[in-house]
Amino acid sequence: MEPTQNPDPTHPEVLGDAGALAAAGEALRPLPLAELHLHIEGTLQPELIFELAERNGMELPYAGLEELRGLYEFTDLQSFLDLYYANMAVLQTEQDFADMTRAYLARAAAAGVRHAEIMMDPQAHLSRGISLETCVNGVASALATSVQEFGISTLLIAAFLRDLPEEAALGVLDSLLAMNAPIAAIGLDSAEVGNPPAKFERLFGRAREAGLRLTAHAGEEGPPSYIIDALDILGVERIDHGIRCMEDPELVERLVEDRIPLTVCPLSNVRLRAVDTLADHPLPAMLAAGLNVSVNSDDPAYFGGYVDDNFAQLNAVFALSEFDRARLAANSIHSSFASEERKAELLKELNDI
Ligand code: HPA
Ligand code: ZN
Numbered sequence: 001m002e003p004t005q006n007p008d009p010t011h012p013e014v015l016g017d018a019g020a021l022a023a024a025g026e027a028l029r030p031l032p033l034a035e036l037h038l039h040i041e042g043t044l045q046p047e048l049i050f051e052l053a054e055r056n057g058m059e060l061p062y063a064g065l066e067e068l069r070g071l072y073e074f075t076d077l078q079s080f081l082d083l084y085y086a087n088m089a090v091l092q093t094e095q096d097f098a099d100m101t102r103a104y105l106a107r108a109a110a111a112g113v114r115h116a117e118i119m120m121d122p123q124a125h126l127s128r129g130i131s132l133e134t135c136v137n138g139v140a141s142a143l144a145t146s147v148q149e150f151g152i153s154t155l156l157i158a159a160f161l162r163d164l165p166e167e168a169a170l171g172v173l174d175s176l177l178a179m180n181a182p183i184a185a186i187g188l189d190s191a192e193v194g195n196p197p198a199k200f201e202r203l204f205g206r207a208r209e210a211g212l213r214l215t216a217h218a219g220e221e222g223p224p225s226y227i228i229d230a231l232d233i234l235g236v237e238r239i240d241h242g243i244r245c246m247e248d249p250e251l252v253e254r255l256v257e258d259r260i261p262l263t264v265c266p267l268s269n270v271r272l273r274a275v276d277t278l279a280d281h282p283l284p285a286m287l288a289a290g291l292n293v294s295v296n297s298d299d300p301a302y303f304g305g306y307v308d309d310n311f312a313q314l315n316a317v318f319a320l321s322e323f324d325r326a327r328l329a330a331n332s333i334h335s336s337f338a339s340e341e342r343k344a345e346l347l348k349e350l351n352d353i
Contacts, residue, residue: 032112032329033078034115034145034346035116036117038298039121040100041087041120043107081190098139101138105142110308115154115333115336116154116155118154119157122171122172124161143156156183157183157185160172160188163190173203175208175302186203187215197234207233215236215238216240218240227255237261255292263335264283264293281317283295293328
């Protein structure tokens with residue numbers, strides 16, 4: 001990858017000045033990449049929460065934006081999930097889901113995202129009395145015009161809540177298949193510890209039989225054995241987070257050898273206290289170990305930023321080399337569930353920079 005020849009006026013910095021930019025904490029020119037770990041409900045910004053509440057005639061339990069923003073101090077995954085699920089109450093209509101999705105796509109385009117694999121949590125809406133049609137069709141209607149409007153190809157991942165019983169997940173998967181929902185993959189999220197992958201063996205087997213791609217959160221708060229079980233029992237192709245693999249050298253060796261993608265979310269890990277500070281994040285060690293890692297935003301409205309913010313803050317702390325930034329972007333493209341043709345297009349775009 002060559003340093004930019006013609007600096008873009010909106011991004012006057014040149015890639016060759018990465019060190020100086022890191023020192024100044026300025027944003028880098030975004031590289032074209034794929035975002036593989038993104039919960040669409042985690043893109044719901046406080047302003048949109050208030051807007052949707054008003055549109056739907058709902059009373060929020062917060063006096064205003066400042067009071068809501070004051071709640072974004074998390075001590076662990078569960079403390080975040082409590083607010084994340086509570087705020088979903090404002091998502092009532094297809095239009096609400098579409099507006100949230102379009103807002104993410106617009107912001108992601110500015111962050112350099114050219115392909116997005118978007119998770120949604122259907123069970124978190126069903127439990128509030130919102131139908132599968134409302135949430136799926138709402139998100140899907142925004143994705144349908146994403147290439148034309150934002151230049152972002154997309155696919156949808158139905159994520160299942162691991163703190164609920166497998167029976168519930170099986171019922172929802174069957175309903176999604178029966179309605180021909182435009183999903184390409186399934187995922188597994190929510191409270192990890194105490195809900196190991198083995199609990200969902202039948203769910204992942206059924207999804208595989210239905211031709212769906214498979215990913216699961218593992219090794220965010222849970223131990224390395226959850227990563228091993230997600231691979232061996234669920235047969236997933238990708239691991240979401242996976243940072244705790246670094247506690248098990250044999251597992252690291254396996255992940256490197258098999259090129260298993262790990263969709264890492266640095267700002268999320270800091271905000272949910274999986275790591276103490278960004279400077280303590282294992283990403284540089286993961287790169288050095290040869291792991292197939294990418295950088296993603298997880299729940300950007302909650303964790304302090306989109307994928308470009310993650311890169312900017314990583315760069316400010318670690319002064320990532322141009323080579324490593326390009327490697328992270330290339331890993332994201334190689335690790336996506338996009339067609340080989342689309343991957344080739346994106347890799348060419350990255351190489352031409
Ligand atoms: N981990 C687990 N479940 C989630 C997350 C996460 O980071 N974000 C939304 N649901
Ligand atoms: Zn996640």
